Amino acid sequence: MAILVIAEHDNQSIKVATLNTVAAATQLGDEVHVLVAGAGCAAAAEAAAKVAGVSKVLVCDAAHYEAQTAENVAELVKGLAANYSHVLAPATPAGKNMLPRVAALLDVAQISDIVAVESADTFVRPIYAGNALATVKSADAVKVITVRTTAFDAAAAEGNSAPVEALAAGADLSVTALVDREIVKSARPELGAAKVIVSGGRGMGNGENYHSLLEPLADKLGAALGASRAAVDAGFVPNDYQVGQTGKIVAPQLYIAVGISGAIQHLAGMKDSKVIVAINKDPDAPIFQVADYGVVGDLFELVPQLTAAL
């Protein structure tokens, strides 16, 4: 049976997380279908058809998918699931919001945040903030899975031309209305897809220091900005900057942790980075246990020096 991937998209284009999810799907079988549910989403469907490994794109274009609410999308997916052995979505805020709803409607378990595929019914997933890896086997007819995007290399975004098939819309449950959506426009790369991340912690002292010290460094490196939970709790930056068990899981080529002590919950979010640099005044900070390169000293001196040296 085929595998269904639920695309994350903004009607115009598909998010990179979808490419990672397609890559995971291709490890489960040859026939991968991608569902694009939205309003005026033909461009996103075309983009999905170009992704390597996709054999068919299902596009469901209707006004009541404009906000892609979990209620309406889950209802649609429930109707499709009987034709599939697996239903996958990225383990992003959108995927985590919607997919458990699908699983419950199908009366099956969801396997969250998989980092490896062992076989068609057996998967590896982190538990306890990544302090343990559980190998779990599903006995359900349909396997409903969210995919940790950093664990699977993205499928190529170009080169394919899969057929695009229009689907009739599902029911509009009309229980949810989108009032407002504020997406912060940023010239920086997205945290989840960035090659370099500069992250600040409680050691930054306040939000002003965070921005005045880390932004110039991130600009030099073309980096995304991240933060520890402590920095978010202290109000230095918004929650969507948060890297960690309760925030985003990242795995860039280079992760620079500034004034971050390295609590377990933060390490869970960044320890798969290729190269980790830590700048901290406390030589005993746990962050140095995972860092490839550490500099002990005053971040208020060291960060401007680093920015100047690049």
Place this chain on the structure above:
Amino acid sequence: MKILVPVKRVVDYNVKVRVKADGTGVDIANVKMSMNPFDEIAVEEAVRLKEAGVATEVVAVSCGLGACQETLRAAMAIGADRGILVETDVELQPLAVAKLLKAVCDKEQPTLVIAGKQAIDDDANQTGQMLAALAAWPQATFASKLVIADGKAQVTREIDGGLETLSISLPAVVTTDLRLNEPRYATLPNIMKAKKKPLDTYKPADLGVDVTPRLTTLKVAEPPKRSAGELVADIAQLVDKLKNVAKVL
């Protein structure tokens, strides 16, 4: 308006768990157990709604071992009015918990369920969404702000790259994110008072729910360890290493 708050007993967030040598799980014998931090935020939010005169009753529910009574008492010490324990020693997975909560909702008829977005042991992030699906209610996950007005909930949610605000009809399920509130510390008088608050116990069979696990854990292993690297003397040396050894610049 009645608010139901599910609370889970988990290994305390300060404990670094160890994987058992035989690979069957993590060792939780003799470690400190606490209420899941996101559930604490949920209890706090419900109690604040009661203090604001929006809610009339806050009911905490926990599913699992008899020891979950402690977690219910902790919720009542924050301000929940009573507790319901669904007692079983079967390993409960999110779908089973959602079914138990659905059955409790059928009995209790709450207007709102406020749940933690994820438990810090299995990190599943499923139960609230599953309960909403089973009850055919709307959901608003990862809430950073919650306002009840005109028979609806207006919920600001944390999404990728920003925030969105949803207006959802009630009854509904809301799950909490970090910034929703900062839970209070329970005071000693309130801890004492909580001991006298009512606590009902059911078995899954009383609620007509089959809690058989759907997923089997084949093994639990340590993640690959990252070894500590080197301390460098200054920024010049750091930049040199990044350019010439790690080759990431």
